Amino acid sequence: MQRTLVGELGGQVGKTVSISGWVDVRRDHGKLIFFDIRDRSGKVQAVCSGAILADAEKLRPEWVVTLEGIVNERPEKMRVDGQNGNIELAVAKIAVLAKAAELPFDLSADLNLDTYLDNLPLTLRTPLARGVFNIQATVVEAFRETLREQGFIEFQAPALVGADVEGGAASFAVDYYYGKKAFLATSPQLYKQIMVGTLERVFATPKVFRGEKHATTRHLSEYSSLDFEMGFIKDHIEVMAVIESVVRAMVGAVTSKHADFFTARGVQLPLVPEQPFPVMKLREAQKILGAGEEPDLEPEQERAICEWAKKEHGSDFIFITHYPVAKRPFYTYEDENNPGYTKSFDLLFRGLEITTGGQRIHEYDTLVAAAKAKGLDPDKFSFYLQAFKYGMPPHGGSATGLERFTARMLELPNVKEATLFPRDLNRIDILLHESDTVEE
Amino acid sequence: MQRTLVGELGGQVGKTVSISGWVDVRRDHGKLIFFDIRDRSGKVQAVCSGAILADAEKLRPEWVVTLEGIVNERPEKMRVDGQNGNIELAVAKIAVLAKAAELPFDLSADLNLDTYLDNLPLTLRTPLARGVFNIQATVVEAFRETLREQGFIEFQAPALVGADVEGGAASFAVDYYYGKKAFLATSPQLYKQIMVGTLERVFATPKVFRGEKHATTRHLSEYSSLDFEMGFIKDHIEVMAVIESVVRAMVGAVTSKHADFFTARGVQLPLVPEQPFPVMKLREAQKILGAGEEPDLEPEQERAICEWAKKEHGSDFIFITHYPVAKRPFYTYEDENNPGYTKSFDLLFRGLEITTGGQRIHEYDTLVAAAKAKGLDPDKFSFYLQAFKYGMPPHGGSATGLERFTARMLELPNVKEATLFPRDLNRIDILLHESDTVEE
Known part of the structure; x- marks a missing residue:
């Protein structure tokens, strides 16, 4: 399936798409796992539940993945400002392109210049x-x-x-x-x-x-x-x-x-x-x-x-x-x-x-x-x-x-x-x- | 006077202009001296006669000059193909911006690679x-x-x-x-x-x-x-x-x-x-x-x-x-x-x-x-x-x-x-x- 950049998902609501990128952030809520997926055009939230959870549990930050799924509008209350804040990807299929080692530090932290x-x-x-x-x-x-x-x-x-x-x-x-x-x-x-x-x-x-x-x-x-x-x-x-x-x-x-x-x-x-x-x-x-x-x-x-x-x-x-x-x-x-x-x-x-x-x-x-x-x-x-x-x-x-x-x-x-x-x-x-x- | 590039002289017939560039070629016919003047936009022929001859006689290849004069159509028989082949500059004023030493060889010759x-x-x-x-x-x-x-x-x-x-x-x-x-x-x-x-x-x-x-x-x-x-x-x-x-x-x-x-x-x-x-x-x-x-x-x-x-x-x-x-x-x-x-x-x-x-x-x-x-x-x-x-x-x-x-x-x-x-x-x-x- 042709890759869609996450920056272009806004016009794809209701459609099945394939995105590729890095796991930027992972939030595990037990029956739901959320990922922010990052590619060169930006970020989008991906939601995994049900049968896909077993695959989703393995993914860690900076793993490189291809995800297929449907682009949904987010529930009204869950919408956030910024890019793709009103949509998310309901993941149906996960392919791992590359794994990543555990990160040596939190990338969002303020690092000293030498680090x-x-x-x-x-x-x-x-x-x-x-x-x-x-x-x-x-x-x-x-x-x-x-x-x-x-x-x-x-x-x-x-x-x-x-x-x-x-x-x-x-x-x-x-x-x-x-x-x-x-x-x-x-x-x-x-x-x-x-x-x-x-x-x-x-x-x-x-x-x-x-x-x-x-x-x-x-x-x-x-x-x-x-x-x-x-x-x-x-x-x-x-x-x-x-x-x-x-x-x-x-x-x-x-x-x-x-x-x-x-x-x-x-x-x-x-x-x-x-x-x-x-x-x-x-x-x-x-x-x-x-x-x-x-x-x-x-x-x-x-x-x-x-x-x-x-x-x-x-x-x-x-x-x-x-x-x-x-x-x-x-x-x-x-x-x-x-x-x-x-x-x-x-x-x-x-x-x-x-x-x-x-x-x-x-x-x-x-x-x-x-x-x-x-x-x-x-x-x-x-x-x-x-x-x-x-x-x-x-x-x-x-x-x-x-x-x-x-x-x-x-x-x-x-x-x-x-x-x-x-x-x-x-x-x-x-x-x-x-x-x-x-x-x- | 504002400089005109020689590549833009085509539309200036009958007007007085100022061009600047290098003396590319000099042809001395006694009562007439012709120069090809080169700038980044190309070449044009400049013609010197009468009172300006005394100044023109001094110019040599690669001297850098500013010339003022009128853009004329060339006589029918003298037209040539290529850029500015149908016009020439009748020079009224010469200013030397820099002199050049005598060239060590003919620039139009086939030079060996080391030279x-x-x-x-x-x-x-x-x-x-x-x-x-x-x-x-x-x-x-x-x-x-x-x-x-x-x-x-x-x-x-x-x-x-x-x-x-x-x-x-x-x-x-x-x-x-x-x-x-x-x-x-x-x-x-x-x-x-x-x-x-x-x-x-x-x-x-x-x-x-x-x-x-x-x-x-x-x-x-x-x-x-x-x-x-x-x-x-x-x-x-x-x-x-x-x-x-x-x-x-x-x-x-x-x-x-x-x-x-x-x-x-x-x-x-x-x-x-x-x-x-x-x-x-x-x-x-x-x-x-x-x-x-x-x-x-x-x-x-x-x-x-x-x-x-x-x-x-x-x-x-x-x-x-x-x-x-x-x-x-x-x-x-x-x-x-x-x-x-x-x-x-x-x-x-x-x-x-x-x-x-x-x-x-x-x-x-x-x-x-x-x-x-x-x-x-x-x-x-x-x-x-x-x-x-x-x-x-x-x-x-x-x-x-x-x-x-x-x-x-x-x-x-x-x-x-x-x-x-x-x-x-x-x-x-x-x-x-x-x-x-x-x-x-």
């Missing part, structure tokens, strides 16, 4: 985790779709790079062939710039890798970077307009598809102002905060300026621009009207930097000089420099951390909860240093 | 390369779109893994924290199976890494894997139906968007039969070819059976099923009706295996026994085994090599020509072993 991560093949089955990663898929696709509409082409950015050339982020070394070392890309930056020279407007959603020895709630050793780069711009303001359009689309897509999940979790959807996102220079933000002229905002200052933006502008997002030349990578464009400061920006969302971007240097001699000024050896990225040697338009772009964006959107306290299989200095699936875990 | 790869930031600007990677973007998106329509959810598969557990493919080791070794994933296989336990139907398009010491026209050390996995299947035939629907959609999307490119290159679009793709067991294929009962097809046998499928079934695609248990990974499902053979398949396209897939073992004890039978240590993948310990439905899936698919679709002789920045044992952007290149 959650140690048991992801099981804990990812909870409504919270399934919701988070459904939403993350929506975010990624809204990113791509918005850019495609604006003429951007996707490309596959490489993960293996020949040298750790950009400076700044710590990169992981790879044992390549014949004793050679390769490195894992800390960003697709140089490649997306090269691609501006060929396709003008490109995007990519690669994994990138950071070997920083931080154990914080916002760092990952492997994360997904939502990158784009565009040619023939006037300045970084044009880049900010594109990322703003992308963020609005990502929030819009999540709102239209997953608003119920936010309601169920008691989480607010992000505040997106009708006006453009608030924007200010780093120095202006520091003045508002009464802070000193440091080269960057501290985490608590990021939180404070976001509180300010929410109060003053009704926005969960704020752009900070004009970071000092000293603080930004060598390819960042210096503002001719603000010497010492760059045409760069960060986008902050609910207290956290989620996006960084700006205009890039497009003139060959300027770029080589800027690299040297940062103590970098241009010979190490001669491949990349070819793009500039043979004519590059003014261009810029940005990079957004998918997991950070997801975590802030859902107000998850730790970015690892917005990462399917997080890698950090303690963990790749299993703990690497059980006796000596580095504390967060 | 092409050494100079990708320049050689990716040719119509062939731009077409290939535009088409590749269409293929990836058609893959995702088709699966989304069938209820699949995208997930971000990890690239860093804790151990090289699957056996078979050679994996690269990474210097992780505190002297630990991590490895680069050779496939998202174990993770996509875990995800079946949480979302039932998932797909991913990750980079995967193979440290094989092959230098061939079909191997890469880093490639893009188009993966999906689905729960609650009856057998591998259901998986084959899904990948067939995906392949049809990929061919369909490329046909509807890029047919002109195939015509221009003199390449046939793939033959997709109205009937389902031909399918046969490995042993049947070997009989047709008069070959011995080896555990797999040799490359020349893959080519021969594809020729046969084209002749007999009008199909550029053919499924080969039932590879021996000994030849397939430990998680492959043995066919209860064909002991010793698996419910697995390869999909061949124009002489090359592009996809592999099948049904997987979903029962915990069977899976552990199968791993041990291959000499693998189940303790090394206890994380993955949790999914099976706690109830997994019958499931299966497949993996398609994006670059191989693109190369066969466009009949490119080497898969590296369908890879933006190919990595192999000789090269990461630049040659690694110039004195000692391993020959293909």
Whole structure:
């Protein structure tokens, strides 16, 4: 018999159907056994009585089953709110597709992060985790779709790079062939710039890798970077307009598809102002905060300026621009009207930097000089420099951390909860240093 | 003045416009200088005469420029076929956005592969390369779109893994924290199976890494894997139906968007039969070819059976099923009706295996026994085994090599020509072993 998804049972009242899924919850009332059956489309209550009880008694949570039976309306008094709250399946036939061991803990309990991560093949089955990663898929696709509409082409950015050339982020070394070392890309930056020279407007959603020895709630050793780069711009303001359009689309897509999940979790959807996102220079933000002229905002200052933006502008997002030349990578464009400061920006969302971007240097001699000024050896990225040697338009772009964006959107306290299989200095699936875990 | 893309000039005859792009070709006729100007939307001829000649004389190929002028119809006799063949821009104003060095070779010449790869930031600007990677973007998106329509959810598969557990493919080791070794994933296989336990139907398009010491026209050390996995299947035939629907959609999307490119290159679009793709067991294929009962097809046998499928079934695609248990990974499902053979398949396209897939073992004890039978240590993948310990439905899936698919679709002789920045044992952007290149 053809499988019916439990999300489609509403229209099948009175009919005999076959459903397949996991036993989510089991309630044994002696002459009646109730199961919540879960599949990808949701849950439904199944009721077993009479001759089927002998089979039903064996079933336990997480067993995988196919159940045949009639879809009934629930008695008036037994109806509940939510999906399939007014129907149930009167089970006539049970087939076991797979058994499950006894669960090591109650899946509905509040688990500590290590227990959650140690048991992801099981804990990812909870409504919270399934919701988070459904939403993350929506975010990624809204990113791509918005850019495609604006003429951007996707490309596959490489993960293996020949040298750790950009400076700044710590990169992981790879044992390549014949004793050679390769490195894992800390960003697709140089490649997306090269691609501006060929396709003008490109995007990519690669994994990138950071070997920083931080154990914080916002760092990952492997994360997904939502990158784009565009040619023939006037300045970084044009880049900010594109990322703003992308963020609005990502929030819009999540709102239209997953608003119920936010309601169920008691989480607010992000505040997106009708006006453009608030924007200010780093120095202006520091003045508002009464802070000193440091080269960057501290985490608590990021939180404070976001509180300010929410109060003053009704926005969960704020752009900070004009970071000092000293603080930004060598390819960042210096503002001719603000010497010492760059045409760069960060986008902050609910207290956290989620996006960084700006205009890039497009003139060959300027770029080589800027690299040297940062103590970098241009010979190490001669491949990349070819793009500039043979004519590059003014261009810029940005990079957004998918997991950070997801975590802030859902107000998850730790970015690892917005990462399917997080890698950090303690963990790749299993703990690497059980006796000596580095504390967060 | 607002930029107009050259692809949109057709409707602007008689108007003054501003275009921006690269000088593609320059033809100096003394009192007239002609340029082909290239941007992401195509090309147009620009004509300079009179007062503007002094500025025009300076421009060289790959200079980046903004040109203002009037869009004119070309004189009747000068019209040519193709994009903008009936119009030209009479240039009134030239602004140089960036100069370019003299080109090291003629970009329109047939370059040898190493020269092409050494100079990708320049050689990716040719119509062939731009077409290939535009088409590749269409293929990836058609893959995702088709699966989304069938209820699949995208997930971000990890690239860093804790151990090289699957056996078979050679994996690269990474210097992780505190002297630990991590490895680069050779496939998202174990993770996509875990995800079946949480979302039932998932797909991913990750980079995967193979440290094989092959230098061939079909191997890469880093490639893009188009993966999906689905729960609650009856057998591998259901998986084959899904990948067939995906392949049809990929061919369909490329046909509807890029047919002109195939015509221009003199390449046939793939033959997709109205009937389902031909399918046969490995042993049947070997009989047709008069070959011995080896555990797999040799490359020349893959080519021969594809020729046969084209002749007999009008199909550029053919499924080969039932590879021996000994030849397939430990998680492959043995066919209860064909002991010793698996419910697995390869999909061949124009002489090359592009996809592999099948049904997987979903029962915990069977899976552990199968791993041990291959000499693998189940303790090394206890994380993955949790999914099976706690109830997994019958499931299966497949993996398609994006670059191989693109190369066969466009009949490119080497898969590296369908890879933006190919990595192999000789090269990461630049040659690694110039004195000692391993020959293909």
